[in-house]
Amino acid sequence: MNHPVPPLAVRRPFPAALFDALKAQFGDRATSARAVLEHHGRDESPFDPQLPDAVVFARSTEDVQAIVKLCGQYDVPIIPYGNGSSLEGHLLAVQGGVSIDLSEMNRVLAINAEDLTVTVEPGISRKQLNEALRDTGLFFPIDPGADASIGGMSATRASGTNAVRYGTMRENVLALTVVLADGRVIKTGTRARKSSAGYDLTRLFVGSEGTLGVITEITVRLYPQPEAVSAAVCAFPSMGDAVRAVIETIQMGVPVARVEFLDSLAVRAINRHSNLTFRESPMLFFEFHGSESGVAEQAGIVQEIVAQNSGADFEWATRPEDRSRLWNARHSAYFAMLQLKPGCRAVTTDVCVPISRLAECVVETEQDLKASTLPCPIVGHVGDGNFHVAMLLDPAKPEELEEAERINHRIVQRALRMGGTCTGEHGVGLHKMGFLIEEHGEDAVGVMRAIKHSLDPNNLMNPGKIFSFAA
Numbered sequence: 001m002n003h004p005v006p007p008l009a010v011r012r013p014f015p016a017a018l019f020d021a022l023k024a025q026f027g028d029r030a031t032s033a034r035a036v037l038e039h040h041g042r043d044e045s046p047f048d049p050q051l052p053d054a055v056v057f058a059r060s061t062e063d064v065q066a067i068v069k070l071c072g073q074y075d076v077p078i079i080p081y082g083n084g085s086s087l088e089g090h091l092l093a094v095q096g097g098v099s100i101d102l103s104e105m106n107r108v109l110a111i112n113a114e115d116l117t118v119t120v121e122p123g124i125s126r127k128q129l130n131e132a133l134r135d136t137g138l139f140f141p142i143d144p145g146a147d148a149s150i151g152g153m154s155a156t157r158a159s160g161t162n163a164v165r166y167g168t169m170r171e172n173v174l175a176l177t178v179v180l181a182d183g184r185v186i187k188t189g190t191r192a193r194k195s196s197a198g199y200d201l202t203r204l205f206v207g208s209e210g211t212l213g214v215i216t217e218i219t220v221r222l223y224p225q226p227e228a229v230s231a232a233v234c235a236f237p238s239m240g241d242a243v244r245a246v247i248e249t250i251q252m253g254v255p256v257a258r259v260e261f262l263d264s265l266a267v268r269a270i271n272r273h274s275n276l277t278f279r280e281s282p283m284l285f286f287e288f289h290g291s292e293s294g295v296a297e298q299a300g301i302v303q304e305i306v307a308q309n310s311g312a313d314f315e316w317a318t319r320p321e322d323r324s325r326l327w328n329a330r331h332s333a334y335f336a337m338l339q340l341k342p343g344c345r346a347v348t349t350d351v352c353v354p355i356s357r358l359a360e361c362v363v364e365t366e367q368d369l370k371a372s373t374l375p376c377p378i379v380g381h382v383g384d385g386n387f388h389v390a391m392l393l394d395p396a397k398p399e400e401l402e403e404a405e406r407i408n409h410r411i412v413q414r415a416l417r418m419g420g421t422c423t424g425e426h427g428v429g430l431h432k433m434g435f436l437i438e439e440h441g442e443d444a445v446g447v448m449r450a451i452k453h454s455l456d457p458n459n460l461m462n463p464g465k466i467f468s469f470a471a
Contacts, residue, residue, distance in 0.1 A: 011096040014053035018074040022056055022098070025066060029057040040079075040099040043086040044146075044334075046345045046395075047430060050092035052079060052099040059104050061177060061185060061216040068214065069183040071098055077463050078181075080210040082149030083125060087348050088429025090156065090209055094464040100214060102151055108132045109217065117174060117191050119219040122151020138222040141166040144425065145331045151215050156427040157207030161330070164250070164383030165257045165289065166223060168425070173206050177217035181456040191219055204451070209427050210462035212455050226257075226289035230299055231317040231326055233286070234306050235279045239263055239366050239378075242282045243359040245309040246382045250355050254301050258287035259383035260330055263366075266337060266377035273336030274329035279313060284382075285330055287323070330379075334390065337377045341392040347404040351415035352386040352424030361418055362387060365411055372407055374400060386424035412438075428466045436467060 022030035032054045041051030053076075058064045071078050077097030084091060093099060105121035106128060112118065113136050120129060125147045129140050142153060144160035152158070154176070159168035166172070175189030188201035205212055236242040239261075246259050261284055262270070268280045286302060288295045303314055317323045329336075338344060353361045362378070369376040369389065380387025391407055393400035412422045412435050422428075422435035437445050445467055452459075452469065459469045 011094075012075070012077060014076060014096055015074050018070060018076055018098075019054055021070050022054060022067070025070075026056055026063070029059075031055055037099075039084070040081055040091065040101065041093055043084055043089065043091045045087050045089040045092075045429070045431065046347050046393075046401075047089045047092060050094050052093035053096050055081075055099045055101055057101045057104050061179065064100060064102075064179045064214050064216050065183050065185055067098060067100055068179050068181065071460060072182060072458070075458060075460070077460050078214065079462050080122075080151070080155065080214050082123060082152035082155075083147065085146040085148050085152070086156070086429065087350075087426045088423075088431045090427060090429045090462070090465060092430065094430070097460075097463075102149065102214075102216075105151075105216065106149075111136060112191060113138060113222075115191055116222045116224075117219055118222055119175075119191075119217060120150055121217060122149060122154070122215050124150050126150065126153070133222065136222075137225055139225050140172075140220060141223055142169055142172060145334070150218050150220070154206050154215055154218050155208060155210050157425070159381065159384070159386070159425040161258045161260055161287075161327070161381055163381055163386075163425075164259055165255060170203065170206055172221045173202060173218060174221060175217075175219040176202055176205055176215055178205055178213040178215055180213045181458070181461050185216075186213075189219070207427070209429065209465050211452060211465055212461060214461075226295075228292045228295040229257075229287065229289055229320075229323065230295050231258075231285065231287045231323045232299065232302075232314055233278065233317070233326065234284055234311040234314040236282045236284070236309065236311050238310075239282045240359055240363045241309045241311070242284050243362050243382060245284065245306050245311055247355055247358060248305045248309070249302055250383060252301065252305070254298050255290070256286055256298060256302065256383060257289040258285065259381070260285040261362075261378070261380040261382040261387060262330075262333070263378040265340070265375060266333060266379050269336040269340050269377055270329045270333055273332060273339060274325070276325075276329055284311070285326060287327075333377075333379050337379075337390045337392065340375050340377065341394070343394065344392040345395050346390045346392055347401070347408060348391070348426070349389045349408055349411050350386060350424045350426045351411055351420055351422060352384065353415050353418045353420030355385045357418040357420070358382060358385050358387075361414055361420070364414055365389065368407055368410055372403060374403060374407075376407070381425075384424075385420065430465060433467055
C-alpha cells in the first residue's frame with residue numbers, strides 16, 4: 001500500500017447504459033480497456049491508484065458538452081484529465097466515473113501577437129505552446145517544471161520557476177470557455193487587459209481543480225522574448241545564507257526572472273541524475289532577462305548581494321545550451337530525488353510564506369528534517385517565498401508514511417503561523433483538505449462549498465477534491 005485515499009471515496013454505480021451511450025456517440029474514443037483506465041487512475045501523488053470506470057477522448061467543446069450531459073443523466077462523476085502530472089491526487093476517480101481525456105484538444109486557436117495574447121485548447125502543453133509561438137517573438141512564461149497542459153495549469157492555478165517575475169496562472173489567464181455540470185457552456189473574461197464587469201468568473205475557475213466545470217478554451221497573456229538572457233549558479237555554506245541572499249535581492253527590487261534554491265541533498269541528486277559536478281552544498285540558480293545592459297546591471301547587483309551572504313563559486317551560463325542544461329537539471333529534480341531511494345514514493349510540500357519570513361521558515365524546517373530518518377531534499381521557487389520538501393518513503397512501510405505526514409503537518413502549521421499558505425502551487429486535491437480549513441476557516445470554506453452546490457448540485461465535477469461536499 002502507498003497512501004490510501006480519504007474515507008469519502010465511495011464509488012458510485014456505473015450504469016452499463018451510460019457506457020453504451022458513450023460508445024454509440026464516440027466509438028473507439030470511449031473505452032474501458034484496463035490499461036487505459038490504469039493510466040488515467042494514477043498521478044504523481046503518493047495515493048493509491050483510483051481507476052475511472054471509463055475514459056472518453058474529447059476533441060472539441062461540443063464533445064465535452066455531450067459527455068457531461070450524458071453523465072448528468074446517469075448521475076455519474078466526471079474527472080478532467082490533461083497530462084497526468086498532478087502531485088495531489090486531482091486525477092484520481094475516488095468515486096468512479098468518466099475520465100474526460102483532453103489531450104487531443106491541443107490546438108492553438110488564435111495568436112493575437114499585437115495584443116500579446118493567445119487562445120488555446122486545454123490539452124496543449126506549455127512546451128507545445130512555446131514551440132508554436134517561436135516565430136512570433138513572444139513566449140508564455142509560466143513554467144511549473146513538468147510539461148503540464150495549459151488546462152491543468154489553469155485548473156490548479158500553477159506557477160513555477162518564472163513566477164517571481166511573470167506571476168502565476170492567476171495573473172496570466174484572461175478568459176476561459178467552461179462546460180458546466182448541467183451542460184451549459186459559458187465564456188468568462190475577454191482579451192482586454194482589465195474589466196470591471198460583474199463577478200470575476202475567470203478567477204473562480206482558475207484554481208477550481210475541475211470541481212466546478214471542464215475548461216475547454218483558455219486565453220493567456222504572452223510576453224516578448226527577452227533581448228538578453230543570462231543564468232548563474234552559486235553555492236552557500238548554509239541554507240540560511242542562501243535564502244537571505246534571495247530575500248535581499250527581492251527587497252532591493254532586482255527584477256530577476258528566476259531564483260531557485262536547492263539544498264545539498266537535492267544538489268547531490270541532480271549531479272547524479274544529470275551528470276553534473278556542482279558542489280554539494282546549498283545552491284541558488286538565477287536567471288536574468290532584459291536588455292544587455294539591464295541583465296548586466298541585475299547580475300552585478302545580485303553578485304554583490306551573494307558575496308555579502310557568504311556565497312561562492314558564482315558561475316555564469318550565458319550560452320543557450322548551457323542554460324538549457326542547467327534548467328533541464330532543475331526541472332528533472334523531482335525524478336532525480338526519487339532515485340536517492342530506489343522504489344520510493346514522495347510526499348511533497350509546497351508551502352509559501354511572505355518573503356520576510358522565508359529564511360526563518362526554511363531554517364526551522366531544516367531542523368525538522370535533520371531529526372528525520374527519511375531522506376528529505378528541499379528545492380524551491382524561493383523568489384516568491386515557495387519551497388518544496390520531498391519526503392522519500394518506502395511504500396511498504398506504514399511507519400515511514402506516518403513520519404512523512406507528521407513532518408508535513410509541522411511544515412504546514414509553521415507556514416500558516418507565519419502568514420503563509422498550505423499550497424503555493426500544487427493545489428488542494430485530496431491531500432490538503434484539512435489544511436484548507438485551518439488556513440481559511442470553516443466560514444470561508446462554507447462559502448466555497450455553497451458555490452460548488454450552486455454550480456454542481458449533484459457533485460459530479462471531480463468529487464472528493466478540495467473539501468467534503470456534504471459537510
